Amino acid sequence: MEYTRLWRNYDRTLNSTINKINIISDITIRNEPLIISAKTELMGAFTQLIENSVFAFNENPVGYEGFSIRLTVDEALGKESYDVSSAEKFAVIKGGDCAGVLYGTFAFLRNLRLLGKFEEFSENVSPAAPLRMLNHWDNIDGSIERGYSGRSFFFNDDKIIVNDRTEAYARAAASVGINAVVINNVNVRGNARLLVTEKYLDRLKALGEVFARFNIKLFLSVNFGAPKFVGGMDTCDPCEPSVGEWWAERAKMLFENIPNFGGFLVKADSEGEAGPFAYGRDHADGANMLARAVAPYGGIVIWRCFVYNCSQDWRDKTTDRAASSYASFAALDGKFDDNVILQVKNGPVDFQIREPVHPLFGAMKKTNLMCEFQIAQEYTGQQKHVCCLIPMFKEILDFRMYSGAAHDTVGDIVCGKAYGNKNCGIAAVANTGDDKCWTGTELAAANFYGFGRMCFDSSLTAEEIVSEWCGLMFNDKAADVVREILMDSRTAYEDYTVPLGLGWMCKPATHYGPDPMGYEFDRWGTYNRADRNGVGVDRGPDGTGYSLQYNEPLRTVYSSPETCPDELKLFFCRLPYDYVLSSGKTLIQHIYDAHFEGYERAEGFAKAWEQLEGEVEPEMFANVKARFEMQLKSAREWRDIINTFFYRFSGIPDEKGRTIY
Amino acid sequence: MEYTRLWRNYDRTLNSTINKINIISDITIRNEPLIISAKTELMGAFTQLIENSVFAFNENPVGYEGFSIRLTVDEALGKESYDVSSAEKFAVIKGGDCAGVLYGTFAFLRNLRLLGKFEEFSENVSPAAPLRMLNHWDNIDGSIERGYSGRSFFFNDDKIIVNDRTEAYARAAASVGINAVVINNVNVRGNARLLVTEKYLDRLKALGEVFARFNIKLFLSVNFGAPKFVGGMDTCDPCEPSVGEWWAERAKMLFENIPNFGGFLVKADSEGEAGPFAYGRDHADGANMLARAVAPYGGIVIWRCFVYNCSQDWRDKTTDRAASSYASFAALDGKFDDNVILQVKNGPVDFQIREPVHPLFGAMKKTNLMCEFQIAQEYTGQQKHVCCLIPMFKEILDFRMYSGAAHDTVGDIVCGKAYGNKNCGIAAVANTGDDKCWTGTELAAANFYGFGRMCFDSSLTAEEIVSEWCGLMFNDKAADVVREILMDSRTAYEDYTVPLGLGWMCKPATHYGPDPMGYEFDRWGTYNRADRNGVGVDRGPDGTGYSLQYNEPLRTVYSSPETCPDELKLFFCRLPYDYVLSSGKTLIQHIYDAHFEGYERAEGFAKAWEQLEGEVEPEMFANVKARFEMQLKSAREWRDIINTFFYRFSGIPDEKGRTIY
DSSP states (O other): OOTTTTTOOTTSOOSOSOOEEEEEEOTTTTTOHHHHHHHHHHHHHHHHHSTTOEEEESOOOTTOSSEEEEEEEOGGGOTTOEEEEEOSSEEEEEESSHHHHHHHHHHHHHHHHHHOSOOOEEEEEOOSOSEEEEEOOBOTTSOBTTOOSSSOSSEETTEEOOSHHHHHHHHHHHHTTOOEEEOSOSSOOGGGGGGGSGGGHHHHHHHHHHHHTTTOEEEEEEOTTHHHHTTOOSOOOTTSHHHHHHHHHHHHHHHHHSTTEEEEEEOOSSTTOOOGGGGTOOHHHHHHHHHHHHGGGTOEEEEEOOOOOTTOOTTOOSOOHHHHHHHHHGGGTTOSOTTEEEEEESSSSSOOSSOOOOGGGGTOTTSOEEEEEEOSOTTTTTTTSOOOOHHHHHHHHTOBOOSSSSSOBHHHHHTTTTTOOSSOEEEEEOOOOSSTTSSSSGGGHHHHHHHHHHHHOTTOOHHHHHHHHHHHHSOHHHHHHHHHHHHHHHHHHHHHSOTTTTOOOBOTTTSOSBOTTTTTTSSSSOOOOOOSSEEOOOOSTTTTOGGGGSOTTHHHHHTSTTTSOGGGHHHHOOEETTOBOTTSSBHHHHHHHHHHHHHHHHHHHHHHHHTTBTTBOHHHHHHHHHHHHHHHHHHHHHHHHHHHHHHHHHOOOOTTOOOOO | OOTTTTTOOTTSOOSOSOOEEEEEEOTTTTTOHHHHHHHHHHHHHHHHHSTTOEEEESOOOTTOSSEEEEEEEOGGGOTTOEEEEEOSSEEEEEESSHHHHHHHHHHHHHHHHHHOSOOOEEEEEOOSOSEEEEEOOBOTTSOBTTOOSSSOSSEETTEEOOSHHHHHHHHHHHHTTOOEEEOSOSSOOGGGGGGGSGGGHHHHHHHHHHHHTTTOEEEEEEOTTHHHHTTOOSOOOTTSHHHHHHHHHHHHHHHHHSTTEEEEEEOOSSTTOOOGGGGTOOHHHHHHHHHHHHGGGTOEEEEEOOOOOTTOOTTOOSOOHHHHHHHHHGGGTTOSOTTEEEEEESSSSSOOSSOOOOGGGGTOTTSOEEEEEEOSOTTTTTTTSOOOOHHHHHHHHTOBOOSSSSSOBHHHHHTTTTTOOSSOEEEEEOOOOSSTTSSSSGGGHHHHHHHHHHHHOTTOOHHHHHHHHHHHHSOHHHHHHHHHHHHHHHHHHHHHSOTTTTOOOBOTTTSOSBOTTTTTTSSSSOOOOOOSSEEOOOOSTTTTOGGGGSOTTHHHHHTSTTTSOGGGHHHHOOEETTOBOTTSSBHHHHHHHHHHHHHHHHHHHHHHHHTTTTTSOHHHHHHHHHHHHHHHHHHHHHHHHHHHHHHHHHOOOOTTOOOOO
16 A cells, blocks of 8 residues: 555545534644644545545534534643544544644544544543654665565665655554654664764754654664764773763754654664673663763663673573573663663564563563564564564563562553553564555554554554454455454464474574574574474473573463463473373474464465455555465475474374375 | 795795706797796796896807706697706706697796706606686676685776786696686676677787786686677577577687687576577587587687576475486587587586586597586685695596496596597686685695696696695695695595585585585475485485486496495485494494594694694794684584584484584
């Protein structure tokens, strides 16, 4: 779908005879940029929704023949919150602030389109996560690390792009409630290191102005080594006053010039990036130094917890990458400044299709935490395979950490409900690029949409979110088909790739397609250690001890194959091929069944889509059809290679006699 | 060693009191370019060999106090042949032609340096292989495909380089008897396709002039698709007269302008390159069309037999890449023009450390054949590992094909002795780049040197060749040490990487370092099919049938594990891990022993080299020492990963209890 439209696909005519729209806004907010955005959205929408639409502004609605919309602020609602109520001829969009009005406007239009006509409805929502953030891994040369949707629309050839696409993106993000965007890759290389200097200030300012009109804070990823690389200093020691002063100057320049500037995202002492360790300092020293630099402006420092030894010797069976993030950070609980947020990946390793929830969420009660998801489908099919991640994200957000608080799901923790943190939130690595439809396969847009909605309105189930998106994108027939595909897609992908939580059987160079031993003798700490007797790594108390990082009762559950849930069996345990799972199947038969049946389900998706020819726009039909062809080709390789791999080791044939090569 | 010196390291002073050298040449040849090169070489050499050297030319030597050298031609000797005889005060360098004089001059200087003083010796040699060729896989942008010695010295940034290095290279090549050089990669991409046009003619002419002074024919790799890509034609059909005419024009232009132009090398219908198949024609149609274009000028077309399906499905167990080259060419025997030479790789797959000899050598009696070796160490350690290939090459050249002729070793066949072909020879993919020493590790120069010597003088054993090189490069102590390292290096490499002829356990992307399953599920037709029961592919009559491509008795020998030699066991057979080899060891124990002992031998090489500090030039010492560190690091990975891989499958422990991870 054309990038300006996306799920704001207003061109299906509303079922109404009304063609006059009166937009009334409080005089105090009438000229606020966010309110202007709301009104612009309404006008653009109704121009398409209603034939021969006519607009009036701020007239007294009483007796008026058309449909009237009132935009108003009531601070009692709370920041960014909205209360929308609509009837057949009149709607009130009330915001806790102007941002709330803008979000309410998008909510009003969403409901209106899903209903298809003017009728009574109401919706009252306060955003769940304070920060609802997209992390773009865009490089300043225009490439995107782990990008599967074309090139960057923020950067090209060491320049910042600000054009109609920038605004289309900000609108799209705001329409689902995103309020913070990191525009550049956490690996800050080349000229991206100069984003904190005067060189890019004018363009960042222009970008910030666009973002500000959509209530989006602009964040930059920064390189901890910048004082040396950029500032010409001879140290980056966070405890050296001159280093703090250098950063304070950078912050001052950025905050004073860029509208809606939010702060910094930092990947430090991770995968070769610079950090405080070189100076004998810890993560808290590093993060707090930057936090002090941005504090005067209400800025925030987001510090990633993705820290592990990426030069592991495969011979070493005691080091466990899964355990390293907790080991690096848990003891620092309480040592971070109030405006530091630790960004913790949803699982302990790296965005695999199935991982346990990261144990740090249950371990740092006195620290602001943020959950980092990845909608860029790095390990989940690279926007060729359909893989709707919202059910997985919701599972994780609904997962209890047993840390002692009354409400302590991951969602409670990162939304500030568990321990009352104000600075927290949810982030996702973005899946967008300059593709016409933003996201490779059009179906991946459901992850963009769903991520925002999920962060904003925690009452929604995954199915509700997916249904919403389908309702906005498709006619009823197609919506039903696509909803089923999407809801089933994650477990299908899991089944035909690497089930049971084993992970890491993809090709190391691309993270796409199967290579079951590709990581086995490499330095990444991601081993399956398959042999003729069994597979997996024992992460229980007699193994690497990783399971001990969880609170009870999780600790006990994860410490033994008898209690460990099947779907994580091979994450936590090393098991023989004839081990009987809780399902009653042997391990090896589960592997075979999952691969054969997962592939069949993928075939089913492709066939179901085929039947939508004529029901969806031709260009979208072709886009998704082509991706399904790629998916099936790849899924067949996954099925056959993983089955063959385990058959060669186990020697145990498939009970059902299906072909294993 | 500085690139101008190499094994022509003349600066060790000759043990002599003579300092006057009289060079006398026949009046008829005195001003021939090749004779001028010979005289220049002599003057340059003696300037360094003798302190305060003084030269005289063409004076009557009788009674002359110095040392006199006579350069003379006697056609009865035969083309490129020489007869050198020397005494304490006088030497005669007789050539069958001027080229023979030049080669004789290098032979004279070699003997002189090895002896270290003027004394009686004689050497009379006719070159064994008519064409003694180096194939450079240099790309026109300056990169080198499978280059491990820096960048190209022929090309940079789409330009041809002709400078002092060009002459140094031509001297080096001529000094070991090379008489033909293909300057560009067989994969002819980008602007390299324009080498057959006017665009590069001036530079090729300059290059050809340098080559001509050293008796080197200049060949170009050409793209069979050039009539379309370059000529703007709508076909490349070799049976379409206009295509032949286009090539004839190209040939005319090249031969009439470039001194010593030799012809074309063609990779067609291979790994995606264009070829005659697209037009329903066969290799003979394609090669003969080009041959007719170059025939008027005595030109030659070299057509590569490296043809296989590079999009194989790993599930397909009937297709055998090893069998494909024979299958494509054997039936075409007798169909190629006299000035076509088929270039056949030494083994049927692709330059692995151990392969059987290519069966085509025993199958095409009515066709000119050329053997293609690879001194670029693509699969043999990439000029980080020491791996002297001369013993392997000699093994292959000495191998009988049982094709019916009285003399039918591979060497006999490619040197024209088996069936009386005039157009044949030996080629090697070059291992040079713009490294200061040409070849990555200095020790790899032994392969360059040895390849040339082996092609020229077939009477030499591998040990004699290696001894020569060591004698020219090192003092006596170092020469002894390095000779032992070199002679032992190939089997050490074989042992700690992939013994028993299995091959292909390297990393697919780089061909360096171990990845035992890296090719297993890929499209390259190179599978080990290891499982818990055994390893290898049955290429006998009950398997893929590849062994049937050999003449008896080889056919029978290779068709059964009982008769197949151990070193090729896993090339020809699929065997269980407890199979007892001819050596008496089980297969698995051989694998373990080879890896442990091969690594120990590599350690021994490194230690032996360490002891040469002060005995070899410091720069060379450091160069080789650094490479040995890389070799040991890599060899340790090979040892442990391959052992672990087979232990995981077999479950059989090492009899000697060494550590397998």
